[in-house]
Amino acid sequence: MNAAAQGLVRLPVWRARMVLGVLVAAFALLVARSLYLQALETDFLQEKGDARYSRVIEIPATRGKIVDRHGEALAVSTPVKSIWAIPSDAAELTPAQRRKLASLLGMERAELDRKLADLARDFVYLRRQVPPDTADAIAALALNGIHEQREFRRYYPAGEVIAHVVGFTGVDDAGQEGIELAFQDHLGGKPGSRRVIKDRLGQIVEDVESIRSAQDGRDLVLSIDGKLQNLAFGALKNAVEQNRAKAGALIAIDVRTGEVLALANVPSYNPNNRARTGAQLRNRVITDLFEPGSTLKPFTIAAALETGKVAPATLVPTAPGRMTIGNYTIRDVHPEGALTVAQVIQKSSNVGAAKIALSLPREAMWDLYKRLGFGAAPQLGFPGAAAGRLRNYHNWRPIEQATMAYGMGISVSLVQLARAYSVFARDGELVPLTLIKTGADVSGAKLLSTGTARAVRAMLELAVQPGGTGPRARIMGWRVAGKTGTAHKQENGRYAADKYLASFVGFAPASAPRVVIAVMIDEPAAGQYYGGTVAAPVFAQVMQGALRMLGAPHDAPLEPVELPGEGQEAKEST
Secondary structure, three states: OOHHHHOOOOOOHHHHHHHHHHHHHHHHHHHHHHHHHHHHOOHHHHHHHHHHHEEEEEEOOOOOOEEOOOOOEEEEEEEEEEEEEOHHHHOOOOHHHHHHHHHHHOOOHHHHHHHHOOOOOOOEEEEEEEOHHHHHHHHHHOOOOEEEEEEEEEEOOOHHHHHHHHOEEOOOOOEEEHHHHHOHHHHHOEOEEEEEEEOOOOOEEEEEEEEEOOEOOOOEEEOOOHHHHHHHHHHHHHHHHHOOOOEEEEEEEEOOOOEEEEEEEEOOOOOOOOOOOHHHHOOHHHHOOEOOHHHHHHHHHHHHHHHOOOOOOOEEEOOOOEEEEOOEEEEOOOOOOEEEHHHHHHHOOHHHHHHHHHOOOHHHHHHHHHHHOOOOOOOOOOOOOOOOEOOOHHHOOHHHHHHHOOOOOOEEOHHHHHHHOHHHHOOOEEOOOEOEOOOOOOOOEEOOOHHHHHHHHHHHHHHOOOOOOOHHHOEOOEOOEEEEEEEEEEEOOEEEEEEEEEEEEEEEOOOOOOEEEEEEEEOOOOOOOOHHHHOHHHHHHHHHHHHHHHOOOOOOOOOOOOOOOOOOOOOOOO
């Protein structure tokens, strides 16, 4: 029997040593790697541990309040909760748990599954700003991977009454429209953050550190008077409904400070409801442009007075109530004979205004319109302010100069028109406007001489007296000055025969003006469409309330104002 058969085969010595060497080398490599990670390079392990248990949580900042000039809240932030998830942690949820969660969140089960499907994500919102009872019901389920986050939701106590001024915020509490957008940096604040340790169920077990402190937004005090705003919106809404109009707009300005006391639009919307349409969102006072019609005549007269071409008593021949320039005929509703310049305003004669305009250098009219702010966006710090249309005088034809004298061929916004009337209320100064409360008188740019401004003011006061076009603008106890406007609306480049825009702009008390109010009613369709019958009554109602709230001294007898009967007041030409 040979040696191989009698016992084990003896392997070469070098092979055993090689195996031993490999094992020793591998062990040494593991030891070295362990020492490297745990003693020298700790970031890797720390990162992996943090990924499982450490979270950076955002600390929301409270958005600043918006209040009216008396401190009444117009926009406040209320705490709410949003539901979010870590998809990888929520993967263990049973079908029954998912169905219950989807039901509480008011979403389809398929939508919930889709949001939880991406396991690589560490964060996904399931529903933002849920009602408190819903958040409590979800928290009671103690679902793995499902968490809640404290946020803030904007609330607007006045609702539709002041929607177009305040605007609204989006789901992330950032301004989207109005003051909320214009003053985002002031109101918004900056969120903070902190690092926490969570257990496997997602519960915070340790607050590690504050990374950045939250900086709350600052409060904002508007110039708006909440009570006057409510009165203005109600009066405007009633007028739109009674006249079956398409829309309406109103703005009230304190002529001493330039503060906007009220700004209303109809139709409006509820900013607390996220379901909004484009038509409701239009801030017609700021963004909508229209031909001002006869409300522009006082500026034509002012330009003529400034150049010395006419005086208030200068006679202007208007018979037979029409004049033709080229192929275009200008007409008056009620033909008159010779009218004084003051009567041209009182009777609202298109022929008279056109003849006065044609006696002026084109540049003189254009220069005054330009300095009044027509053709340039008002510096109100408000988004979407429209500039309007004012063509350069070099391009004016005689017919354009004539029609522009009574508000055709030029487009303005209601805020531009209201501000322009401050030159008559301020003895020739154009007041700068603001939506922020200042409480201090401001100086304006001097555009007209004091004598011209007061002369036109007297004409505007005559226009609301019996025999004028706007007697329905009068109020008991205060003298009123103002001008009516009625203009055909343009559609597809042509004037619509049966669609009108009625307006009234004025101020009071006429002896020492305090408030300018401009009213516009778009497409009244209940039979009446003149500014004197549709817009002037809204002006009177709001102006009376404004003067009472401001405590303006009376400058007229405290006797009931006798309003004209149907059809008794003069009608301005359209």
